[in-house]
Amino acid sequence: MLATHCLPCHGSNGAAPIRLDTPEAVERHRLLAAALVEDGTMPPSIAGGRVRSRALPSEDRLRLAALLRSATPPAVPSPHPAPEERDAANLAATLATTLAPQHAWTMPASGGARVRTFVIPSDARPTDGAAQGAGETLRVRGVRFADPGSLARSPIRMVSIAADPRRSMRRLDAADGEPGIDAMGNIGSVPSGALGALSRTSVRFELPPGFHLEVPPGDIVVETTCEPIGRRAAVLPRIAWIPATATDTRAVRAIALPVRGLAVDAGSCQTQELRHRMAEDADIVAVIVKGGAFLRTAAIAAGEAALVEVPDFRMAFNEPWCLTEPVRIGRGAELVARLGFDNTADNPQQPSSPPRDVVAGLPPYGEDAIVIVLYAVAE
Ligand code: HEC
Structure with missing residues (x-):
């Protein structure tokens, strides 16, 4: 389970900050790992919708967490590349x-x-x-x-x-x-x-x-x-x-849906809706959402079809989302992105205590958010 679900990122050429590919490393991190597996933080999978999910089925999650919590560290198989x-x-x-x-x-x-x-x-x-x-x-x-x-x-x-x-x-x-x-x-x-x-x-x-x-x-x-x-x-x-x-x-071409003039007062939340009407029939292949500490939720739809839903946006686990299948959107239909911002003390990513007003601009003093949709003209 470690080899399949963790080592792509926590192995020798992985991008995650710790390695889990030796019994010693697993022993050192196993309690934290168990907690993060139990609460679904690991393996990271913050988006739902028509995207590939890394989330473990709940029985696997519980089994892996129990193994990690048990006193004997599991022997780690050397993964096939x-x-x-x-x-x-x-x-x-x-x-x-x-x-x-x-x-x-x-x-x-x-x-x-x-x-x-x-x-x-x-x-x-x-x-x-x-x-x-x-x-x-x-x-x-x-x-x-x-x-x-x-x-x-x-x-x-x-x-x-x-x-x-x-x-x-x-x-x-x-x-x-x-x-x-x-x-x-x-x-x-x-x-x-x-x-x-x-x-x-x-x-x-x-x-x-x-x-x-x-x-x-x-x-x-x-x-x-x-x-x-x-x-x-x-x-x-x-x-x-x-x-x-x-x-x-x-x-493949790109459509940008930028948030304009973002301003979120200290202690408040806000939802921004971004729209783009398609000029031609198209097949959507990927969605990229960019935001910082104040972006908390994102939902991107093509007409009636929900493409990507991010209920708990985390900068640390952000990624470009390729759709599992290209999604056709007709000329005249709208792309709609809803981005939720949270500038309250309840936002777990909140950098300021107490919260301060946030305005458009680059971090660390401001925030800009943008959704990019990659598509090809329909054949
Ligand atoms: C797709 C890549 C990916 C996969 C798969 C993955 N992780 Fe992670 N993991 C990360 C990244 C990236 C971080 C660092 C997060 C951060 O900086 O906030 C992390 C952090 C962690 C940490 C906390 C490290 C620390 O000290 O902050 C633990 C423990 C962990 N992962 C365990 C696991 C386990 C167990 C699995 C398999 C069930 C797993 N991860 C699968 C990418 C991954």
């Missing part, structure tokens, strides 16, 4: 490049979440050396962390990726004096996340077969949401493309 790891090994051979900023930015030891955005030059070089030339648009099925194990001791919680073919963010980057920019990674009307997103609970983002993302030559902009980890720590996102194949013919 997860398909993801095997793929990663294969991909390492085919991928020509890992994208990374040239220099790391340093996250303070404490003081609230921060957003830091990096510009990475990329000429969309070919991944297989044949199909595409440098300077051409690259087709990818998705994106992955080049080295998920390095996230275990990193402040990075989520990265969202966008293309900047005009290289316009560079100027900001150059002006800022430090590596990275203190800004959301949106480029004009292109939302950050248009090329997918990654997090510690989703170290690989892959579109369903048949779909691809288009990466034009130019710069790649990588927005990182970071949380302090109690010591100063380097922030250096390293990502790699997952190449598309010839049959992944449908290009």
Whole structure:
């Protein structure tokens, strides 16, 4: 059970902060692990709806918790490499490049979440050396962390990726004096996340077969949401493309539903409803929700169909959500996102005591929230 349900994240190349792959490690953490398994925090699965759930059936949950609580630590079987790891090994051979900023930015030891955005030059070089030339648009099925194990001791919680073919963010980057920019990674009307997103609970983002993302030559902009980890720590996102194949013919685009002018008074709650009317028939493939400490609930629907429901949003467990099946939405139908904000003392993520007024802007002084919907025009 540990191998199947925990080690993908708590194993040698996992992104979680502790390892559970030796009897000694299990012994050290087993009571906390039992408590977190019992209350459903682990394995993390904060979203419901048409998305894959990691939640354990209740009998497995109780059995695993009981095993962890028992005095004898379970012997941990050496896990077969997860398909993801095997793929990663294969991909390492085919991928020509890992994208990374040239220099790391340093996250303070404490003081609230921060957003830091990096510009990475990329000429969309070919991944297989044949199909595409440098300077051409690259087709990818998705994106992955080049080295998920390095996230275990990193402040990075989520990265969202966008293309900047005009290289316009560079100027900001150059002006800022430090590596990275203190800004959301949106480029004009292109939302950050248009090329997918990654997090510690989703170290690989892959579109369903048949779909691809288009990466034009130019710069790649990588927005990182970071949380302090109690010591100063380097922030250096390293990502790699997952190449598309010839049959992944449908290009995926992004729609952004941003919260505008957020203002949540101290001690109050608020629901924001965001709407977008579709201009054409489309198949929705993924949903990305971005928010900080004050975002507590999210519900995204396409017309009548509920896509993703997050009843207890946690920045630490946020991830991009690929739908289990693409969902068709007709022209004229509406995408609706309802985001609930809580700026009371009851919010378990509340950073201030007593709560303070929250206004739009970057953390740690403000909050912005945005929903990004990835879709392909219906065939
Ligand atoms: C999809 C990835 C993922 C899976 C699967 C997963 N975890 Fe975790 N786990 C995490 C992350 C990420 C954190 C860190 C959360 C944070 O920073 O708030 C964590 C934290 C923990 C912690 C607390 C560590 C600490 O000291 O804060 C324990 C204990 C734990 N997990 C146990 C488990 C057990 C037991 C399982 C299997 C039943 C499991 N996890 C499955 C990602 C995962």
